[in-house]
Amino acid sequence: MTRLLPWGEDLWIVDGPVVNFFGFRYPTRMAAIRLSGGKLFIWSPVRLDGELKEEIDALGAVAHLVSPNKLHHLSLRQWKEAYPSAQLHAPPGLAKKRRDIRFDATLGNEAPSDWAGEIDQLCFGGSPAMAEIVFFHRKSRTALFCDLIEHLPRGWFTGWRGLVARLDGIVEPDFGAPREWRMTFLDRKLARLALGRILDWHPGQVVIAHGDGVRADGEAFIRRAFRWLA
Template sequence: MLAPFGEDIWVADGPVTSVAGFHYPTRMVVIRLEGGALFLWSPTRISDELRAEVEALGQVRYLIAPNSLHHLFLAEWRGAYPAARLYAAPGLRQRRKDLAFDRDLGDAPPAEWAEEIDQVLMRGNLITTEVVFFHRKSGTAIFTDLIQHFDRAWFTGWRALVARLDLMTAGEPQVPRKFRNAFVGRRHARAALQRILAWPTRRVLMAHAPPVETDGQAFIARTFRWLSG
């Protein structure tokens, strides 16, 4: 279930969820920090098998909600690991008042993982403020919803047309048009993009697109050309 993606980083794909009738696959990323603490990005549905594989890697310490849309399974993991710290992207506390978050995610990584993982907020978007991460050891940038790519056969009927117009089924991963149009604060987004492009990214992981395993920095620059121009 857990597949290695580089040194001390693993990926697990979870069940398909539905939003307004659009089906989305789920994906989580596990990063093992120095000392064995585990950083769980966008945890997917927990199961006995997944839990056993995760625990074989180290101790679950940090549960990360990278934007206000990725929160469906947080309560399951918090219940399984009550000592783990729960981190919220901007806006999520208001949406999930049932969860007791320990800390909000900001533009600077907290001391707990600052030596190994960098992060930046993509501000100025009306849909959600996404926290983009960079795992230094594996050279992996991690995006949530800002970059997406689906096979053209994934959606059917009128949803297939909407997905095509939204660039969700374009020839290569793209920032969907709905997210592009929602960036009303582009100055802040461009500043964040400059920080992201300064990372020595080799690989890119996304929640809703196949991984990019080479030339990650060039891929990000190409994908966000519309914003940087």
């Protein structure tokens, strides 16, 4: 069974297992981007099994393992063990949280030379709770959001969890960052600056880690997801 789903030129997504986060079931998704030299940039890696590894190896050499925020670290160690020469990139706050992992680099507002010119990035700040690195793959005109946009199908959560998730603003027809995180963006000016930079990329597609992204009209999708910041 093919796990990799082509999502544009040199971009693939993979749906991972459902994970439990404080009692809530979340679908997971990663992305693999093939850089011009043939090396692979792995975004938000999901659990690696033999089948997935075979498919990834057929794409290219895994060179970069990227957790876009401090919550998406669960499979990093497993990937690093499978690909010891790959570089581990830490988002703000993760190196402190996972002292058992040795990171090779820290992610910030500018793309490092490894992928500059092919993948743009910025640090979406403004909240003391968490910062997230947002990426833009130029070739496929795709923006990649981790937890800043969550978009789960109606009925994904049931019972009281369904109600909580709906109030949290992450279930169709609503979507975006979980409401308790939105409320921590005290520096809204900084957050709006980041959003403006993202919209300047003019994304056509959007990949998200939890739920459905879009294949077209990415800018409109992003604007809707960030209405809370207007």
